[in-house]
Amino acid sequence: MIQETRAMLEFADDPKQIELATYRKNGGYDAFEKALKEMSPDDVTQEVLKSGLRGRGGAGFPTGRKWQFVPKGNDKPKYIAVNADESEPGTCKDRVIMEQDPHQMLEGTLLAAYAVGATTAYIYIRGEFQKSIRIVEDAIDEARAANLIGKNILGTDFSCDIWVHPGAGAYICGEETALLTSLEGNRGYPRIKPPFPAVEGLWRCPTVVNNVETMACVTQILRRGGDWFAGLGCEGSTGTRLFCLSGHLKRPGVYELECSTDFTLRDVIEQIGGGTLSGAPIQGVMPGGSSFPVLRADELDCGFDIESVAKAGSSLGSGAIMVFDDTVNVRDVVLNISEFYSHESCGQCTPCREGSDWVRRMLKKFQTDGPDEGDIATLMDVTDKMDGTTICALAVAIVWPVQSFLKKYPEAFAEKVTA
Amino acid sequence: MSGNESKFSSELVAKVNELWKRYPHKKAALIPAMHLIQAERDGWFSDETVADTAALFGLPDMHVRGVVGFYDMFHSEPVGRHVVRLCKTLSCKLRGADGLIQHVNERYGVKNGETTQDGCFTFKHFECLGHCANAPMMLVDDEKHLDLTADKLDSVLGGLS
Ligand SMILES: Cc1cc2nc3c(=O)[nH]c(=O)nc-3n(C[C@H](O)[C@H](O)[C@H](O)COP(=O)(O)O)c2cc1C
Numbered sequence: 001m002i003q004e005t006r007a008m009l010e011f012a013d014d015p016k017q018i019e020l021a022t023y024r025k026n027g028g029y030d031a032f033e034k035a036l037k038e039m040s041p042d043d044v045t046q047e048v049l050k051s052g053l054r055g056r057g058g059a060g061f062p063t064g065r066k067w068q069f070v071p072k073g074n075d076k077p078k079y080i081a082v083n084a085d086e087s088e089p090g091t092c093k094d095r096v097i098m099e100q101d102p103h104q105m106l107e108g109t110l111l112a113a114y115a116v117g118a119t120t121a122y123i124y125i126r127g128e129f130q131k132s133i134r135i136v137e138d139a140i141d142e143a144r145a146a147n148l149i150g151k152n153i154l155g156t157d158f159s160c161d162i163w164v165h166p167g168a169g170a171y172i173c174g175e176e177t178a179l180l181t182s183l184e185g186n187r188g189y190p191r192i193k194p195p196f197p198a199v200e201g202l203w204r205c206p207t208v209v210n211n212v213e214t215m216a217c218v219t220q221i222l223r224r225g226g227d228w229f230a231g232l233g234c235e236g237s238t239g240t241r242l243f244c245l246s247g248h249l250k251r252p253g254v255y256e257l258e259c260s261t262d263f264t265l266r267d268v269i270e271q272i273g274g275g276t277l278s279g280a281p282i283q284g285v286m287p288g289g290s291s292f293p294v295l296r297a298d299e300l301d302c303g304f305d306i307e308s309v310a311k312a313g314s315s316l317g318s319g320a321i322m323v324f325d326d327t328v329n330v331r332d333v334v335l336n337i338s339e340f341y342s343h344e345s346c347g348q349c350t351p352c353r354e355g356s357d358w359v360r361r362m363l364k365k366f367q368t369d370g371p372d373e374g375d376i377a378t379l380m381d382v383t384d385k386m387d388g389t390t391i392c393a394l395a396v397a398i399v400w401p402v403q404s405f406l407k408k409y410p411e412a413f414a415e416k417v418t419a
Numbered sequence: 420m421s422g423n424e425s426k427f428s429s430e431l432v433a434k435v436n437e438l439w440k441r442y443p444h445k446k447a448a449l450i451p452a453m454h455l456i457q458a459e460r461d462g463w464f465s466d467e468t469v470a471d472t473a474a475l476f477g478l479p480d481m482h483v484r485g486v487v488g489f490y491d492m493f494h495s496e497p498v499g500r501h502v503v504r505l506c507k508t509l510s511c512k513l514r515g516a517d518g519l520i521q522h523v524n525e526r527y528g529v530k531n532g533e534t535t536q537d538g539c540f541t542f543k544h545f546e547c548l549g550h551c552a553n554a555p556m557m558l559v560d561d562e563k564h565l566d567l568t569a570d571k572l573d574s575v576l577g578g579l580s
Contacts, residue, residue, distance in 0.1 A: 089510065128545075128558060129549065169491030169493075185449035186486070187486055246510035246551035320551065322510055322551070328513065336507075
């Protein structure tokens with residue numbers, strides 16, 4: 001049986017873990033203190049590189065490498081922006097860290113700031129997460145009072161402030177450049193990359209954007225060692241990772257698991273998720289949020305790691321595994337997904353703004369009337385033209401799932417033949 | 420308007436002054452401040468509130484109006500005493516969100532975006548609210564209600580005044 005490996009969630013069930021005293025008693029901030037007093041900033045980055053940590057926000061970019069892109073020297077202030085916008089459908093894990101072990105995220109943020117020489121960090125928390133906002137703000141206040149945040153931390157010459165910055169309800173602000181535009185006080189429009197935020201981010205200064213869970217992993221790595229982290233999971237998917245299991249499952253939840261090529265995605269769905277609640281057969285799975293292609297029930301025997309799921313034609317994305325059984329109509333599922341993206345398109349690029357809504361309307365027609373002859377080819381053509389023609393990846397986040405549903409469930413999208 | 424006589428309460432202005440200290444540019448405090456402003460101005464941005472906000476920040480009205488329009492949590496029309504946001508995205512849909520939406524339509528007589536006749540609450544369908552493993556769910560103002568059923572929903576909405 002697959003078991004959870006609890007590192008990030010080791011103390012998450014203790015309601016007192018959100019308090020500084022308990023966090024410290026459980027070893028919290030020891031790694032940060034040690035880094036400040038015994039390690040150079042570059043040592044911290046090296047430890048993270050050694051761990052093989054890849055970002056947990058969805059794109060899986062190596063965290064240590066991202067930090068190395070930050071220019072050395074002090075011509076400009078440097079910033080950290082922690083991505084706590086958590087709005088990819090199916091994703092509900094960063095909130096668990098913020099509500100149950102907020103200092104773990106703050107410690108990782110301080111370590112990142114020390115590594116790259118940042119003097120201010122903002123935690124961009126989606127506005128709907130009022131409970132997270134309250135808990136993280138209280139944690140910051142406690143840490144500041146204990147001189148773990150602020151000027152000359154623990155008597156050293158390292159200073160760093162941390163502030164919570166609430167969003168106000170817009171999925172696009174999870175995209176890293178939109179997050180920065182939003183943080184600066186604007187509508188959340190993505191920016192063209194390059195320049196990447198690590199070189200030119202907030203107010204055109206170098207800015208590291210990392211996900212909440214990535215920061216929690218950084219804490220674990222500096223606490224237990226890069227080698228320890230690299231020894232968990234498997235090549236390319238080291239460490240432990242929070243997976244959000246949802247949909248038609250018996251045991252939906254957030255679980256901390258190691259990736260492995262020794263068991264399969266299906267094993268995780270069955271052993272951790274308990275299989276489907278109704279006992280009905282699985283019809284499909286979105287293995288990493290709704291932005292990637294769907295996997296059919298006969299495609300779930302791939303290994304449970306980034307590489308294997310990519311080979312199976314999808315992505316572990318943000319760790320959000322959504323399962324639907326055969327009691328639901330796939331036309332309803334893909335329509336629901338398209339409604340999300342057409343609502344959340346920021347409106348900046350024409351192919352996405354117009355295309356996402358056109359796709360939604362087409363799928364609405366399919367839901368009620370079914371496709372007419374030629375509709376599928378037109379839909380494929382339109383979505384092809386949305387792919388790669390926009391500033392950010394929101395457009396492909398509608399193209400990939402929609403095209404995959406049309407291809408993988410052809411019986412549900414059979415065209416009416418006109419005589 | 421002269422610099423030191425804001426149309427907002429002195430408590431709010433004091434809080435915005437604190438927010439400004441967190442950023443190298445005042446404009447960055449706009450969205451955090453707009454949450455406070457919306458709460459002080461009955462939960463929505465009238466033309467007057469937009470203008471007052473713009474004046475406080477030294478920004479064009481149009482900029483503030485654009486921000487109100489962009490973010491789902493800001494309202495450009497009056498709302499009820501409470502705002503009920505029911506998640507309708509995939510994980511919640513698979514666990515019965517459509518049925519709950521229909522239940523609210525029928526029992527309380529409000530569709531997406533509408534306010535009950537007594538002004539008690541405004542009902543909104545929302546996209547993913549990040550509680551997918553406890554679906555379906557809703558937010559009533561700042562409070563979340565998880566693993567919802569029609570009965571649970573009624574006991575929460577029935578208790579609002
Ligand atoms: C449309 C879109 C939405 C995104 N939403 C989120 C999000 O809610 N949270 C997140 O951490 N990353 C999100 N990302 C990924 C970020 O752009 C970025 O890759 C990530 O924050 C980097 O952090 P990491 O390297 O620690 O993963 C999104 C990307 C796109 C294209």
